[in-house]
Amino acid sequence: MEPIEEYIKDHSNDFNYLELEENSWDNLHQKMQEKPKSFQRKFLWIIIGVLSLLFLFFYWKYPQPEQNYVAIGLEEEMYFPELNLMNPDGESISVSDLKGKVVLVEFWASYCMACTQEHCYYFKPLYKNFKEEGFEIYSVSTDSSAVNWVHAIERDEMDWIHVSDLMGENSPTVSEFDVKHLPTNYLLNQEGKIIAKNVDVEKLEDTLKQLLAYNSEK
Amino acid sequence: MQNITEDIEINLIERSILGEANAQKQLYHRYASAMLNVAYRITKNEEDAKDILQDSFIKVFLQLQNLKRKEGFAAWIKRIVVNTSISHVKKKGLLIIDSTKEYKDIPEVEISQKELSLNDVKLALMQLPNGYRTVLSLYLIEGYDHQEISQILDISKSTSLTQYSRGKKKLIHLLQKKNQYGTH
Incomplete structure (x- = not known):
């Protein structure tokens, strides 16, 4: 062992650079008594976190069966994509032309009995009452026959916007707008955002009142 | 007792x-x-x-x-x-022991106990780079052997040994410089 090593080893108790502060024990003692408290707090936060995750999970897994215009699936709050088709007279009409109105985009077909029922019992009176206040219906038919399509419009006296690409149920429009059954509808607000998919037509009147009243207040 | x-x-x-x-x-x-x-x-x-x-x-x-x-x-x-x-x-990233880094060989040096004062050694120890100082303190003051130091620092035993011998030389070097130029 070299002299320097020996020297340091012999003096190993003397290599002190700092002195203990007088209140150092008190500080430590205080901190030790805080410790369990902060542990409990951490524990509490973990419990809150787990509970809220569970809540979110179940909320997502079991959505409310009542589907009015709130709390609908993923499409909610998205802007409705551009949709531009021709009416029976050959004029093309786009959904975005209807901005500023509350629009019900509906997919239907002349052979769909449920659609006809909805049209006659709900859409006609609603359209009559609310079209002046800024409500529009944009009905997209998935018919492939123009004759059947126009016949159904005239038979049921539906005087709102009707369009179709007349490509039947295999039309790209059907898959693009996720139409799995007829009727399917999307309710758009004045900005063109989707508020709801497949609104309950029985509650549509209340929904429209809310939306249009909000608009007129503004 | x-x-x-x-x-x-x-x-x-x-x-x-x-x-x-x-x-x-x-x-x-x-x-x-x-x-x-x-x-x-x-x-x-x-x-x-x-x-x-x-x-x-x-x-x-x-x-x-x-x-x-x-x-x-x-x-x-x-x-x-x-x-x-x-x-x-x-x-904090302050302790990086890089055994691959080539240092210029510090020449072998000796210093006798007569030339040493506690204060100088204490000061010189603190002037060493972090890696040298740590290995030297752990070995000479804390009393760990190189096996233990290699575990504590997560380095190999041979790294611990080379760090130690380089640190020691550097320490002597610092002390000699101090004796040469120091006024007290």
Whole structure:
């Protein structure tokens, strides 16, 4: 062992650079008594976190069966994509032309009995009452026959916007707008955002009142 | 005599486990000052050393009941302080031991005990780079061997040895420079 090593080893108790502060024990003692408290707090936060995750999970897994215009699936709050088709007279009409109105985009077909029922019992009176206040219906038919399509419009006296690409149920429009059954509808607000998919037509009147009243207040 | 102090300490430890604040305080004052300096020799930072002292003692009092051999308390607490200090400087990126880095060979030097004063050695030790200072302190002052140091620092034993011998040469070099130019 070299002299320097020996020297340091012999003096190993003397290599002190700092002195203990007088209140150092008190500080430590205080901190030790805080410790369990902060542990409990951490524990509490973990419990809150787990509970809220569970809540979110179940909320997502079991959505409310009542589907009015709130709390609908993923499409909610998205802007409705551009949709531009021709009416029976050959004029093309786009959904975005209807901005500023509350629009019900509906997919239907002349052979769909449920659609006809909805049209006659709900859409006609609603359209009559609310079209002046800024409500529009944009009905997209998935018919492939123009004759059947126009016949159904005239038979049921539906005087709102009707369009179709007349490509039947295999039309790209059907898959693009996720139409799995007829009727399917999307309710758009004045900005063109989707508020709801497949609104309950029985509650549509209340929904429209809310939306249009909000608009007129503004 | 040794036995009596050991008995007193074991008694203090047992009472500390039961949560007796007075025993904890006595146990603290037996070791705190030495442990503060263990932490300082590794961190070279007063505030860090104080924080490490506190954190270490919190660990000590929390885990005291798990200590099997109460006679090994002194070594146990020192190891806690050393480990806490090392992980602290590593976290701050201050302790990088790079054995591959080529240093210019410092010529073999010797210094006799007559030329040494405690104050100079203490100062010179603090002037060493972090890696050298840590290995030197752990070996010469804390009394660990190179096997233990390699575990503590997570380096190989041969790295510990080369760091040590380079650090030692550097230390002598610093002391000789001091003797050459120093005025006192």
